[in-house]
Amino acid sequence: MIWCDKCDRDVDVGLLSPEGHCPGCDTWLADSRGRASVPWHFWVVVAAAVIYLGWRGVQGILWFGQQLL
Ligand SMILES: [Zn+2]
Structure with a gap:
């Protein structure tokens, strides 16, 4: 307040x-x-999470592609 x-x-x-x-x-x-915005290391964590989830997404797509073969 x-x-x-x-x-x-x-x-x-x-x-x-x-x-x-x-x-x-x-x-x-x-x-x-x-x-009052979030500190810089928060964005490091966010970037790491985005990269990780992106990689997991690629793995999921590759896995899905392998199931089709
Ligand atoms: Zn006022």
């Missing part, structure tokens, strides 16, 4: 605009989703 002086209320981080502006008065409050 981030306090907005202009609206005189708490604003949930999830309600902020992608640039971190208040949904009520459009005052800049924080680097909401940019600063």
Whole structure:
């Protein structure tokens, strides 16, 4: 939660605009989703998972092809 002086209320981080502006008065409050985004090593894990699943997908297609022979 981030306090907005202009609206005189708490604003949930999830309600902020992608640039971190208040949904009520459009005052800049924080680097909401940019600063709070996932760390770089998360994307390493995602890339590894995508490569692994892609490889498993290729293996599955090759296996399927072998069943047709
Ligand atoms: Zn506001």
